Amino acid sequence: MKITIIGATGMAGSALVNEALRRGHQVTALARSEEKLAKLPTDNPALTTHVQGAFTLSTADLQATDVVIDAFATAPSLAFQHVDLAAHLVAQLRETTSPRLVFILGAGSLQTGDDHHLFVDDIAKDPNAASFISVPQNQLKELNFLRDVDNVNWVGVSPAANFHPGDAVPALLGTDELLVNAQQESGTSAGTMAVAILDEIEQPQHHQVRFTVADK
Amino acid sequence: MKITIIGATGMAGSALVNEALRRGHQVTALARSEEKLAKLPTDNPALTTHVQGAFTLSTADLQATDVVIDAFATAPSLAFQHVDLAAHLVAQLRETTSPRLVFILGAGSLQTGDDHHLFVDDIAKDPNAASFISVPQNQLKELNFLRDVDNVNWVGVSPAANFHPGDAVPALLGTDELLVNAQQESGTSAGTMAVAILDEIEQPQHHQVRFTVADK
Incomplete structure (x- = not known):
């Protein structure tokens, strides 16, 4: 498939580029830094890189590909751009079925505890929370x-x-509850995330919902 | 003040143009139909009209004015554009205080009844609801x-x-509950809406919330 990755030079994005190439997909890697894009495996003929801000992606740009993965990251001071980019991509693709949009969301929107409170409420108790x-x-x-x-x-x-960061390990999958493994650890490597996303792209199991993946 | 009205030729928009002009504001009326814009009081030197789709409004366009009123309307088949236009305007103005954005929302998001259910749930029971x-x-x-x-x-x-449609009458104001007057009628004329909005623009009482207005 043709897969476009927004934020392709970040921790999640670069793992996705590698996993998608490994599986033989045609990958377009977008990022704002030409220097960082040059560190991707650009000798692979299946990889195309573009310095492009994701907010300039048009309907035609997006429809040239089968799947768009939003692995966008930005400074905490500009975190509202996570919302604005999702809204931009959605607005470009209303009443379409292709490309499929895959959004990497944080863990904060997952539920946890007996009372199923949002995990972001726990994150907020971190002494350094104000900074992120x-x-x-x-x-x-x-x-x-x-x-x-x-x-x-x-x-x-x-x-x-x-x-x-890290290579893929066997995964736990869930929907809206924060996952914890048998060792009581709640973690996901970028490699595990990339495998779960490529699995979902190749064999769709979820539609218009969020799912979650953790290291087993 | 400088007031820009999106959807200025519609029922709400044209009443807003008239009320804003009556109060001596500088008004920019935006709409997609030049023919309909020509029916506004274009002989008034305080009124400027532009044929412009609201999705093309840039940060600079918006910041040339003090207030932007979103009185956008569209066909039910394109109703998702209400969301997309709000997201577009917000994205252009993140981390600003001016212009102020005023969104005309429907009654469906108001609460009603002893159980405070959404009024849109009542609207959905209309035999013709599927069409709108x-x-x-x-x-x-x-x-x-x-x-x-x-x-x-x-x-x-x-x-x-x-x-x-109709001229302004004395108004009832509320926040999130559907208003009903002493005659058990729940209605708002375009004129009453325009007066309530211009009052709010001149003397801000609400910030980052929705309020509601009804004919008394």
Whole structure:
């Protein structure tokens, strides 16, 4: 398939580029830094890189591909752009079924505990929360926005609490509850996330909902 | 003040143009039909008309004015554009305080009855609802979206159940409950709406919330 990855040079995005290439897909990697794009495996003829801001993607740009993965990341001070980019992509693709949009959301919008409270409320108790809480807060707003979208082919994916670099390991899958493995760890490597997303792209199991993946 | 009105030729928009001019404001009227714009009081030097789709409004366009009123209307088949236009305007104005954005929302997002259910659920019981229910449904989604926006200067306004043409009459004001007057009627004329909005623009009483107005 033709897969476009927004934020392709980040932790999640670069793992996705590698996994998609490994599976033989045609990959278009978008990012704002030419220098960072050059560190992707650009010797692979299946990879195309573009320096392009995602807010300039038109309907025609998007419809040139089968799947668009939004792995956008930005500074906490601009975290509202998570919402605005989702709204931009959705607005370009109203009343279409292709491309499929895959949004990487944070763990904050997952539920946890016996009372099923939002995990973002736990994150907010971190002594350093003020410096980064805007990111999970806005990724929750992004999911709230997406849940009202019924005429675009979208799916959301959340990692577990600790989203970290690393190769894929066997995975746990869930829907809206924060996952914890048998060792009581709640983590997802970028590799595990990439495998789960490529599995979902190749064999769709979720439609207009968010699912979650964790390291087993 | 400089006031820009999106959807200026519609029932709400044209009443707003007249009321804003009557109060001595500088008005820019935007609409997609040049023919309909020509029916506004274009002999008034305080009125400027532009044929312009609202989705093309840039940050610079918007910041040339003090207030932008979104009185956009469209066909029920395109009702999702209510959400998309709100998202577009918000994205252009993140982390600003001016212009103020005023959104005319439907009555469907108001609560009614002892159980405070959404009025859109009552609207859905109309035998002809299938032909128009997408409009109140998407105006509810628009309000849901706006309620997550905390870094733009916005306010929403809902009419009562029957939003109809007509001159201003004395008004009832509320917040999130559908209003009914002493005669058990729930209606708002375009003139009453225009007066309530211009009052709110001149003397702000609401910030990042929705209020409602009805004919007394």
